[in-house]
Amino acid sequence: MTPLLLATASLLLAPQRHPLHTTHTDLRQRSGEVEIVIRAFTDDLHRAVAAHERSTDDSALVRYVRATLTLADAAGRPVLLTLVGTRIDGDITLVTLRAPLPGGLAGARIRQAMHMELFDDQVNVLRAEYGGRQTSLLFTPGDAARSLP
Amino acid sequence: MRISLLFLITLASGTAGCQRNVEPPPQHTADSHRIRDLDISFYEARVARDPYGARDRATLGALYLQRARSSGSEGDIFRAEALARTSLHTRHKRNGSAISVLISSLMAQHRFVEAHTLAGELAALDSTDLGARAMLGEVALELGRYDEAAHVFSNVALSRTSPAIAPRYARWLELTGRSGEARLMLESLRDTLASGFRVPPEQLAWLELRIGEMAAKNGRPGLARKSYSRGLALLPDDPQLLAASARLSATAGAWRPAVALAERSLAERFDPMTLALLADGYAVLGDTAQAAQYAHAMEVAVSRLPSGFHRGWALFLLDHGRRVNDMLARATADYATRTDVYGADLLGWALHRAGRDRAAAPYAISALAQHTRDGLLYYHAGMIALALGDTTLAGARLREALDINPRFDPFAADTARAALAGLPGAPR
Numbered sequence: 001m002t003p004l005l006l007a008t009a010s011l012l013l014a015p016q017r018h019p020l021h022t023t024h025t026d027l028r029q030r031s032g033e034v035e036i037v038i039r040a041f042t043d044d045l046h047r048a049v050a051a052h053e054r055s056t057d058d059s060a061l062v063r064y065v066r067a068t069l070t071l072a073d074a075a076g077r078p079v080l081l082t083l084v085g086t087r088i089d090g091d092i093t094l095v096t097l098r099a100p101l102p103g104g105l106a107g108a109r110i111r112q113a114m115h116m117e118l119f120d121d122q123v124n125v126l127r128a129e130y131g132g133r134q135t136s137l138l139f140t141p142g143d144a145a146r147s148l149p
Numbered sequence: 150m151r152i153s154l155l156f157l158i159t160l161a162s163g164t165a166g167c168q169r170n171v172e173p174p175p176q177h178t179a180d181s182h183r184i185r186d187l188d189i190s191f192y193e194a195r196v197a198r199d200p201y202g203a204r205d206r207a208t209l210g211a212l213y214l215q216r217a218r219s220s221g222s223e224g225d226i227f228r229a230e231a232l233a234r235t236s237l238h239t240r241h242k243r244n245g246s247a248i249s250v251l252i253s254s255l256m257a258q259h260r261f262v263e264a265h266t267l268a269g270e271l272a273a274l275d276s277t278d279l280g281a282r283a284m285l286g287e288v289a290l291e292l293g294r295y296d297e298a299a300h301v302f303s304n305v306a307l308s309r310t311s312p313a314i315a316p317r318y319a320r321w322l323e324l325t326g327r328s329g330e331a332r333l334m335l336e337s338l339r340d341t342l343a344s345g346f347r348v349p350p351e352q353l354a355w356l357e358l359r360i361g362e363m364a365a366k367n368g369r370p371g372l373a374r375k376s377y378s379r380g381l382a383l384l385p386d387d388p389q390l391l392a393a394s395a396r397l398s399a400t401a402g403a404w405r406p407a408v409a410l411a412e413r414s415l416a417e418r419f420d421p422m423t424l425a426l427l428a429d430g431y432a433v434l435g436d437t438a439q440a441a442q443y444a445h446a447m448e449v450a451v452s453r454l455p456s457g458f459h460r461g462w463a464l465f466l467l468d469h470g471r472r473v474n475d476m477l478a479r480a481t482a483d484y485a486t487r488t489d490v491y492g493a494d495l496l497g498w499a500l501h502r503a504g505r506d507r508a509a510a511p512y513a514i515s516a517l518a519q520h521t522r523d524g525l526l527y528y529h530a531g532m533i534a535l536a537l538g539d540t541t542l543a544g545a546r547l548r549e550a551l552d553i554n555p556r557f558d559p560f561a562a563d564t565a566r567a568a569l570a571g572l573p574g575a576p577r
Binding site: 020021022024026041042043089090091092119120121122123125127134136137138140141 | 182186189216219220221222223224225412415416419420421424439442443445446449450451452453
């Protein structure tokens with residue numbers, strides 16, 4: 001068989017790839033609660049949860065996420081994150097959570113520190129949609145919680 | 150048996166879409182990703198069942214590489230490399246597919262020297278396989294071995310319009326100062342593929358991206374915008390097309406749309422270059438807190454690069470006076486194996502930013518040796534000449550940069566104009 005035009009794969013790919021450590025988190029306000037969707041590389045997530053919890057089931061996952069992704073309302077009261085489900089999409093795992101937040105996201109304090117115990121070049125991107133606006137926050141190792149405007 | 154290259158492209162992409170239109174509905178992207186993932190599951194199961202399946206391993210490796218392009222996953226690239234190596238261990242002869250996967254995965258990790266050795270072996274396996282030769286030429290270009298690349302590409306010239314060769318041939322033309330010819334070649338390929346059967350939208354969108362990039366680099370923003378728009382009609386959330394559109398808006402000074410597009414790109418895929426663009430964008434828009442946040446995140450993201458060194462990231466850090474000595478060391482190490490024009494340009498610029506202009510000058514000359522039509526190369530050479538007090542050479546280089554593209558960079562083009570205005574004899 002001809003070299004399967006796998007050649008094309010290199011063309012589409014060649015000078016692009018570098019090892020990057022990142023997660024992406026979307027927050028959307030839905031009436032009195034917030035929906036949170038985290039996208040993380042499955043390899044990294046699995047490693048992080050296993051190191052933190054010594055197991056990788058859903059309970060371990062949610063404990064890990066609660067320990068590393070923290071959300072507090074505008075008055076500073078911590079908000080409990082509840083796991084809705086997980087889905088694997090290719091080599092990415094999507095983790096969906098929900099949190100009660102009657103006061104909405106404006107003024108809420110958040111910190112996204114997933115995988116930072118593993119990688120000192122971790123950058124977590126967080127995007128929040130609320131009240132007709134969109135805002136982005138970036139978290140790197142050592143960052144404290146920040147308020148959404 | 151020689152199989153139609155077009156068919157092979159489709160096969161390699163693992164899609165079963167049957168859209169003929171240039172602008173298929175976005176659903177096809179989701180479909181092709183879903184089908185690709187089904188293909189991956191299918192081949193993973195086959196590989197698990199058959200410890201000796203060399204071809205299945207090569208195919209699965211190719212699918213992982215394809216997925217890596219959209220997700221940016223390094224894990225998929227490493228998996229592809231491992232599968233290709235296992236495949237070759239199982240069957241070394243008549244296993245060009247596995248060698249191709251291995252070469253591609255090595256290139257993705259910037260292990261160009263290893264890739265070059267293998268590409269030579271692959272081309273030697275079958276002297277009639279022009280795609281393999283073009284792949285060798287592609288790796289030679291990355292290493293700055295232009296004589297070898299010229300030899301390889303002149304040998305495949307008669308087949309240069311075939312889908313396996315045209316993108317690589319066009320890259321050679323582009324790097325050697327014939328970007329107009331390169332763009333026309335890719336446009337022709339795009340038109341051929343667009344009327345083909347079962348051509349995945351990713352292939353067409355990638356061609357639109359390349360055509361747009363060439364047009365943008367050569368001062369044709371309208372044409373670039375059109376190409377990017379066509380690409381985005383195929384893949385509305387493609388992060389590379391969104392980022393390219395953002396850069397185009399930025400060079401036109403339209404920073405609000407640039408930031409919006411870059412944010413959309415970042416939502417799809419994390420790329421430090423997008424962080425860099427956002428840092429600049431927020432700074433121009435006066436949001437210094439956001440600008441600092443993005444610049445810092447970019448610096449953190451690229452602080453460890455065990456298997457790669459991205460020149461664009463290095464240029465951003467150098468231009469912002471961040472980690473200059475570190476970037477100089479990395480550029481020097483990079484140039485030890487990759488003596489291509491962009492490697493020379495980066496090393497020259499790093500030396501300039503470190504205040505070592507006399508050492509930078511030879512690299513600026515090397516960067517222009519292939520007559521590559523890229524305004525940034527001429528700008529860097531001009532600023533180095535200016536720092537050395539050679540105002541005649543500086544004037545010539547800076548004018549050339551602006552002739553190639555009056556908006557070759559959102560900031561450097563204005564700096565070039567200001568520098569030209571300050572030269573002796575400049576109109577007041």
